[in-house]
Amino acid sequence: MNQRPETPGEPSEVERRLYDALDAAATRPPAPDLFERVLGSIADDRVRRRRILRTAVVLIVAISLLTAMVLLFTPRTVTGDLLLEWWILELFANVLLIGLALWLGPFIKRFGRAYAADVFHDNPQTGKSYIVLTDIVYYLIFTAYILFTISFQPREDWTHFVVPAQAGFEAARLGGILLIIGVLHGLNIILMPILGRLFSLNRKLSGR
Structure with missing residues (x-):
């Protein structure tokens, strides 16, 4: 297959394709599925942190109530x-x-x-x-x-x-x-x- 001779200083076919690919990659928006996965991971992390916080609060309240019950209702010696x-x-x-x-x-x-x-x-x-x-x-x-x-x-x-x-x-x-x-x-x-x-x-x- 005959190819057009390239003049000095003119970019080659490979260089033009590389420039086009880089320009397209620079102007193309990020993949929506990847962005959604990142948002989903952040949301899951927030839910997990809230669940851990709620569990810790419930445990602290339960232990505090149990301790208060022990101190109030436990009999004592002389x-x-x-x-x-x-x-x-x-x-x-x-x-x-x-x-x-x-x-x-x-x-x-x-x-x-x-x-x-x-x-x-x-x-x-x-x-x-x-x-x-x-x-x-x-x-x-x-x-x-x-x-x-x-x-x-x-x-x-x-x-x-x-x-x-x-x-x-x-x-x-x-x-x-x-x-x-x-x-x-x-x-x-x-x-x-x-x-x-x-x-x-x-x-x-x-x-x-």
Whole structure:
């Protein structure tokens, strides 16, 4: 194919196309879908911050009310020491476990989204579904643990008032749920890349 000879100082065909592409890129408005995604991310962050703030306020109010109730209705000895009834500590432990579940779940999810997005980069929708399913499992475990360990009457080695045996039991409840969630979360971190590779391989094989 014959091409017109270029005169000295005149831009070549490649240079003209490059100039046109740069001019078009400079004058073209940003992609609307990207702008909407940025706005959506900002809105999601604001909603998450409001939810965290509301949860913190509710927990502070609940703990304050519980503390006031303990100070007002707990009997005292002759010397003025508190005689804490067993159900007060049990109620406080259950409130603490519920508050821990409501705080720890969004905290793990917040830092796990980027990890899941990197693992399931070939299957973004699968990554989102995986996060939702792990949230369901998380709250089911927390709920089952609280229901299994809650006490509606003093245990054999307890009395009507708080004794070291009950304090040790409640501390073990808190440590137990932290251990369970920690082990499951560690297994999830290890297994997620394996699942991501399997889903990616399955998608590539099915696309052939």
